[in-house]
Amino acid sequence: MSNNAATSTEEQIRNVAIIAHVDHGKTTLVDQLMYQSGRYRNEQLDKMAGGQHGLVFDSNDLERERGITIFSKNCAIDYLSDAGSNCRINLIDTPGHADFGGEVERVLMMADGALLVVDAYEGPMPQTRFVLQKALAQGLRPIVVVNKIDRPDSRPDEVVTEVFDLLVDLGADDETLDFPLIFASAKQGWAANAHDERPEDMRALLEKIIASVPAPEDRSAEPTQMLVTTIDFSEFVGRVAIGRVRAGKLRDRQKVTVIDRHGESTTQQIGQLFTFDGLDRKQATEIRCGDICAVVGLDPVSIGATIADPEKPVALPPILIDLPTLHMTFRVNDGPLGGRVGKFVTSRQIGDRLERELRSDAALRVEPGETREQYRVSGRGLMHLGILIENLRREGFELCVGKPTVVERVVDGERQEPVELLVVDVPADHQSSVMALLGDRRANLIKMGQKSGATGFVHMEFSIPARSLIGLRSRMLTATQGNAIVHHTVIGFEPMRGDVPHRSSGVLIAHEPGSVTAYALDALDDRGVFFVKPGDEVYEGQIVGENCKAGDLVVNVVRGKKLTNMRASGKDDSTSTRPPRLMSLEESLEYIDDDELLEVTPAGLRVRKIMLKESDRRRVSRRAQAALSL
Template identity: 30%
Template sequence: MFGRDLIRNISIIAHIDHGKTTLVDRFLDITGTVEHRRMKDQFMDSMDIERERGITIKSKPVKLNYTARDGKTYEINIIDTPGHVDFNYEVSRSLAACEGAILLVDASQGVEAQTVGNTYLAIENDLELIPVLNKIDIPNANIEETLAEIVDLIGYKAEECLLASAKTGEGVVEILEAVIERIPPPSGDILAPLKALIFDAVYDKYRGVVVHVRVFEGSVRGGDRIMMMSSREIFEVIEVGYFLPQMVPTDSIDAGEVGYIIAVIKEVASAKIGDTITGATNSTPEALPGYRVAKPMVYAGMFPGMPEYYEELRKALDKFKLNDAALVFEPESSPALGFGFRVGFLGLLHMDVVRERLEREFEITCILTAPNVVYRVTMNDGTVREITNPASFPEPGEFAKVEEPFVELSIITPSDYMGNLIGFITTEKRGEFKAVENAGKNRVVMKFVTPLSEIMFDFFDRMKALSRGYASMDYDIIGYRESNLVKVTILVNKETVDSLSFIVHVDKEYAVAKKVVDKLSELIPQHQFQIPIQAKARGRIIARSDIKALRKDVLAKCYGGDVTRKMKLLEKQKEGKKRMREIGQVTIPQNAFLAILRIGDEE
C-alpha cells in the first residue's frame, strides 16, 4: 500500500485516433506492468470492434507502479475514458474520479471539437491538465500550428505543452514525470465513513457485477456491507482489488485509491455509473455530486433477421443489458418484419456498436428500422407524453404542443469551408447560427443550436464531404424546445403501415414524404394488381406513387375478329385486377424498411 502523497489518479483526454491507447501501451512498457511476452498493440482495447475502429467503447482502468527520477515509486491510476460524444456522461464520471488529466492532441490533425468539449468537462471538475502533442515523428506533423491552437482554445502557454511520440516512445518518460510533478495527490480521510464513486461496472457471468470505483473517503474490504446511495440497496462485499491491468485481489482499497469491488450484485442496473457507495451501517451523510440516470436519446425498432429467432434476440438483449445499463427495450411488432423490440440508445454510435456486438458476440443478425429521438407531447388535457415510436404520435387536434430535443453544436473547421457548412446547417438542418471564434491559424470554431433529429441522418458524412474531411463536431443536449412537427403515415394499398411512419418538421413534410413513396415504389415488387403508395399527414394525402400491375397479354390468342371481342377481354381483365386489389395482400420486403434509414436528408 502506498501513502496518499505517492498516488496519482489521471485520465487521458483525446479524440478518436489521436493515439491514446498507444500512449497507454508505452506506459505499460516503461513501468513493466505487463510482461513483454503478453504485450501487444492496443493492449487495453480488448473488443475486436474497438481494435478495428480505433475507438474506446468500454473504458478500462489500470494501475502502474512507476519509479520516478527522485527515486520514489509512485502508484499511477489511469482511468480511461470513451472518446465519443454518445458516452459523454461516462466521460464526466471518469474525470470526476481523477485529480488530473493528460490532454493528448495529434500534431498532424490539430485540436478537434470533442477534445475541446472534454477539456471543458475536465476544467469544470477542477482537474490539473498536462497538454501533450503526440505523433511528432510523422512527416506531416504541424507542431507550431497545433501549439497555437492549444494556446488559443484552451489557454495554456506553449512552454507548458510536452512533445511526444507514443509510437516510438520519444518524450513518454517526460509525460510520466510531469504527472508526478504537476498533478496533486488525492486527499481523503481513511478513518471517515466510506464514500466511493462508481465510474464503471461490468458483468461477469461467474461472479456477478464487478464495480469499478474510486474511493474518496474511508476504506472497503472483503466482508463489509455496502449501500448504493441512489437506490439504498445493500450488498455484502466478497472481494476487492486493483487493476494490473488484470484484476488482482487485495485486503482493502483505501481513500485516494482506484480498484474494483465484487459483491453479491446480480444486475448492472443496481450499480449505476456515477452513484456513490457507502457503508451499510456507518454511512456518509451526502452522496458525491453529479449523479444522474443515463437516459436514451435515440430509439429504433430491432428485429431478428428471421422471425423464428425472436426468442434468441430477446435473450441476447437481456444478456447485453447486464453489461450496458443504458440500453432499454420493450416488445414491438411490424407487419413486414414480425415481432421485435423498440430499443433505446444513447446515440447513433451506441446504436451501431450494440447492433455489431449482438451480431458478433451472440451470432444474431439484426434489422434496425429508422431511428428517432424522444418527442415530448403536451395533450389538450395538460398531460405530457414521451413519444419513442412515431406510430404512437397523437392525431392533429388531440395535443396542444410538441417539443423535441435541441443540441448546442460545435464545429471546428478550416475557415475556407465555413460558408458551405453555415449554409448547410442553417438551410437544410434547421440550425441557428450563434457564434464563430478563431481557433489558431486558418481554423474557426462555429456554434449552432439545432434539433437533435437533424444531426441523426446523413449529417456527419455531409459535414465531412463539405469540408473535405477536415471538420470535426461535438454536441451537448441543451433541453427541449417547441417545434412545429407532424406525423407522416405511409399507406400501402390503402392500408396503414405503422413501421414506416415518421415524424418530420412541417417545412419538410412534402419533400421527405415524396422521397419515401418514390423509394418504396422502386423497392416493393410488382403484384398482379396496381398498388398505390400514399403519404398522409394532418388528415390528407400529400404524396402518392403507384406500382403498376404485372400484365398478362390476354389478347395473345385473339387472331382477327371484331374489336369488341378484344375490348370484352380487356374489360374482364380490368374487373379481375380491381377485385384482386381489394382482397390482395402486398408483401413489403425488408430492404424497403432499411432504405428509409437513408432517406431523411438526401437533398
Template identity: 45%
Template sequence: MLTFALHPGWALRPARLRDSSGHSSPPALALAPQLSRSRRPVLPTRPRIPSRMQATTAAPAAAPPLRSDQREDVVNVAICAHVDHGKTSLVDAILHHAQVFRENQSVTPLVMDSNVLERERGITILSKNTSVMYQNTRINVIDTPGHADFGGEVQRVLSMADAVLLVVDSVEGPRPQTRYVLREALRLGHRVLVVVNKIDRPAARPNFVVNSTFDLFVELGATDEQADFEVCYTSAIQRIAGDAPDRMASDMEPLFRQMLRLPRPRIDPNAPLQLMISNVAYDDYKGRLGIGRIHAGVLRRGQTVRVGKPPSSCAEEAPMRLAKVSELFLFENLHKVPAEEARAGDIVTVAGIEPLHIGETLCDPDDARPLPPLQVEEPTVRMSFSINTTPFAGREGKYLTSRQLRERLQRETQTNVALRVTDTDSADTFTVSGRGALHLIILVETMRREGYELVVGAPSVILKRDPHTDALLEPFDYVEVQVPEQYVGVVVDMLARRKGEMINMVNVGGSGESFCTVEYYVPTRGLLGINNALMTATRGTAVVHTAFAEYRPHAGDMEHRENGSLLAHSTGRVTAHGVEAAQERGVVFVQPGEEVYENQIVGENKHADDLRVNVCRLKQLTNHRSANKEMNKSLQGIRTFTLDEAIEYVGGSEEFVEVTPRHVRAFKARGKARRIIK
C-alpha cells in the same frame, strides 16, 4: 518606504520561478499585463500560460475541501481527448515505457481497445483501467472514449481520477469532444496536463494549439490555477515526449515526470468507508464485479459492507443492504491482482456483491454515508426495438422472443448508464434512448453478433417542453466541418436546408490546397442521415465533428431524404435481369441471388416518391438464350448496406431495419408505391 504606481493595464500576480529541472519554487510577486482574449500572448518555443485571465462564463463547481492527509504513492489520472487524437496510442506508449511487456513479446497496437468493435471501427467505446509503477508510485490510468456519443462513459469515470491528461492533436487543436471532456474535468475541479500529441507531423503547429487550448480553458470558466496548466509534447506512435517541441527525449520520461507532479489523492484515514462504484463487469467464475475508487476509509477482503444510494426526495429508493466483499483486486499493469486490503485513493475491483449497480456506494456497516449518485446527461436520440416479424424471421438468430429482448436491454442499462429503456403500448416493442445514433447503433451491432434478431426503427430526437413558456424544445448539436474550399458552398447549402445556424467560417490557406472550417449549430434531427449525402457531395473529403450543444426552440419541419425508395414487388430471389431493369430507376441495394420479400427496400429512386420494382423477374428463355448466360452477366453500381448506412437511410414512422446475425434489410411497413414496373 518606496511606493509604485502601476499602469492600469498591469496587475500583480504570483509568478512561478523554475529551476533547470523544471520544478516550481515558491511563488513570488511579479508584474504581468492584465491580458484579455483579444490580446493573448504569442507563446515562445517553451510556452508558458499566463495565470490571470478573466473567465467568460460561470465558474465551475468548487473543488471539495482538502482532507487531513495525502497519499504520496498513488496518482489517479484519466486520459481524455477528441476521437482519433491518439489517447489509446498514448496509453500504449505509457505501458511500454513502464516495461509492462517483455522485450521479445509480440504486442498488438492499441492494446487497451480489446473489444472487437473497437478494433474494427478504430474508436474507444468502453472506458478501461490499467496501472503502472514508476519511482515507487502507482499511476492508475483510465482510458476513456473520444466520441461524443459515449460521453456517459467519460462522465462516470472522471469521478475516479484526481487529474486529467487532455490529449490534443498538434495540427487540429481542440475539437468538439475536447470541449466536452474539458468542461467535465473543470466542473469536478481537476487539474489538467495538456499533452500535444502527434508532434512529429510535418504540419504540426504546437504554439497555435496551446493558445487555442488556453482560449478554451478561459471560455469554459477555468480558475486561475486550472488555466495555469502544464504542457507536454509527445509522439505516441514513436513513444517519445519532451518539455518543448524542439527538445524531445528518446522515450516517454518527460511525460512521466510531469505526471508525478499531478495532484495526489486527499484522504482522511480515520473516516468511515466510502467506495463509489463507477463501472461494472462480469466474470464467469467470480460473478458480477464492481470497479470504483475508495474515497475514504479502508476496505478489506471478506469485509461486510452496506451497499446502496442516498435517499431521494423524488423517487422511492431501495433501502441500503448488507453484503460481503468476497474478493478484492488492485490493478497492476493489464491485470487485476488479489489484495488483502486497499486504502482511500486506490482504484479497486470487488466481487461477491450481487446485485451491484453503477452509482451505488459501499459504506461502513456501522456508519453508512453513501455518496451522491453519478450525474449523467440525459439522452437526446431514441429508437424503437422490437422482435423480428418479417417473412424471414427465425432463420438465423438464437434469441427471438420479446422476453429475451427485454432481458438483454435491461441488462445493458446496468452497465451503460447513459441508456434508457421504456415500454410501449405493444408488449413486443421497446423504446431505447441514448446520447446519439452511434450510441444506439453500437448496441444493435453487439446484439446481432450475440445471436439476436430484431427490428429497429428510424432514429428520432427527444423533444421537451420549456417549463416556463411551454414552448417546444429540441436538441441542437455543435457541428464543425473541415472541407476543401471548392465544396464549401455545397456544405453551407446542405446545412442551411437542415435549419443550421452558421457561427464561424475560417479559411486555412497554405502552399497546397486551401481548406475551410465551418462551424454550425444544427438541430440533431437535421444531422440524422446526413453523412452519406455529405460524403457524396464533397467526394469523401469532408471531416465532420459533432457534439451536443443545448436544447433550443423547435426549428420547424425539414425533409429527411429527397429521394424515394425502390420497393420489392414480391417475395423471391433476385435475378440479374431484374436488377438490370431496376437500375434504370435508381441505385440498387441488392445483389443477384439474394432473397427479398414484398415491400423490402431494394434501392433508392431517382425521384421523390416510392416505386415498386420486380427485381425477381426472369427473362423469357428461347433456344438462343441459356439459363447460364443470365448468371454470368456482370452488374455495376450496386450499393451494399451496412448497419450504419441502413439506419441512416430509413426515416419516418413507416420505414424499419431488420437486423439478423448475417443480414441487414430495410423495409417499409406500409409502402405506397406509384406503380409496378414489369
C-alpha cells in the same frame, strides 16, 4: 500537491484520466507508458492486441475495427520517480466520442487529474471541448499533451494557444490556465518539455504526472465510502463493482452497506477484492483510501451505488448523467425470413439483454413500447445506439429497429429539441455547397475563418438541431467530393426550429418473394440503385433499392427469363448488373424513413417497410389523405 500526500517511504498514488478527441492518440500513449514501465515487452502487447501493434487498451472487436475507444479501461503503472519515490499511477482511458459521454462522466469521478491529449495539427476539437468541460466541472486540472509532434504539418505553438483559448471560453480559473505542458510522439515513444527536444522515452510525462497531479486526500480514518462508477461482469463470479475508495478502507470479507442511487440500502459481504496490476487484476486483502479497485460478491449493486460502512452508512453524491438525445424502437423480427439464423429472437430475450445492458451503461434508457413486443431505447447519439445494435447482432440476436428520432422535452409549454455544435473543415471551393446544405437543415453559423495551418481550408462552426444530423454525413461527403472533415457534440436544448428536409428519393420495394435474378435487375437498371445482387433472397415488402425519382415504386426483382425456341438461356451469360450499394449499420439507420424498419440479423442487414403488403400500405395512405382533407 496535497498536504496529505504519501511520504517517499510509502507508495504514492496518482489517479489520472486521459481525455481527448477521437484519434488524437491517447490509447497509443497508454500503450507506450505500459511498455516503458517495464511490465510488458512489445511482443506481449502485440499478442494482447490481437496481432495488431500496440492498441492493447482497445480490447473490444468493434474498437479495433473502428479505431476508436468505446469502453473505459483501467490499468496501473509502477514507477520509480527521479526523487526516489515509489509511485503507483492509475491510468483511466476514456472514450473520445460524445456518444459515449456516459462512460466519460463516470470515470472522471475516479481521477484527481487529467491528461488532455491534443493532436499537434488538428488542435482541440468538439469532443475535446465536451470532455474537458466535464473534467473542469469535476475540479480536475489538466496536463496538456500535444501529441503527434512528429507530423510534418504539426503546429504546436498555435495548438497550445487554441487550448488556452478553449479553457478561457470554458471559464477556467487562473491556476488551470497556467497548465503544465508536454510535447510527445506516442507512436515513436517519447515525451519532452519542449517541442524541439527529442528524448528517447516517456519519462518527462511520468515526472510531470507525479509533480502536477495531487495525491488522493488521506481520509483513511473516516467510515468507509466507495462510489461504484463501472460494472463489469464475469461468468464465474457474477457482477464486479469498480470504483475508487473515497474514505476508510476496504477489507476482504468485510461487511458493508450498499446504498443505491434511490437511497435503498442492503447489508452484504465482500467476496473478493482486486487491485489493478498493469492490465491485469491482482487479488488483495485490503484496499487503502484513494486507490481504485474491483469488488466481487456484491449483488445487487449498480452504477452510482455507494459501498459504505454498515455502522455509519453515508451515501456519496450520485452520478449525474446527461439525458439521452436520440431514441428508436426495438422490436421482434416478424419478417418472412425472421428466425432463420438468430439464436435469440423473442421479445423476452431481447428485453433481458437490454436489461443487462442497463446495468453497465448509465447513459442508456429502456422503456416499454406501444406493444408487448416493442421497446423504446434511448441513448446519447446514433453511434451509441449503433454500437449496442451491432453487439446484439454479433451475439446472435435478431430484431427490427425503427427510424432514430430525437428526444424532445417541454419547458414552460414550449417544445425543445437537442442542439449540437457542428464543426466543418472544408476546402474553400466547397464552402458554398456546405452553406447551402446546412442552411436547409436549420443550422445557424457561429464562426467562420481560415483554418490555422491549413492553406485553402475554411473552418466553420454551426449550431444545428440534432435531428438535422441524421443522414447529413453522407450528403456532406457527396457535396464536398469527400473532402469535408465533420465533428459534432451536444451543447443543450433549444426551441424547435421548424421542419428539416427528409429523404428526397423514394425506394424500390420487392413485389414478391424469391431469389433475385440478373435478368430482372438488368431490366430495371434505369429505375435506380439497388441494395441487392443476383442470388439474394428477398420477400414482399423488402426495400431492394433507391428510386431515382420521388415516391416509392414496387418492382419485381425475382422475375426470370421465359425460355422458348427463339429465346435461349445462353444469352443471359452476357447480362451485367451494377454492383449493389452496401450500407453500414449507421448508414442504414440514417437512411430509413418513418414507415420503414431495419432488420438486423447475425447474417446481415435488410431494409423493409413496416407494412409488407402493398394493399395495406395503400389503405393507410388513403386514410392519411382523408384525414388531411378534413
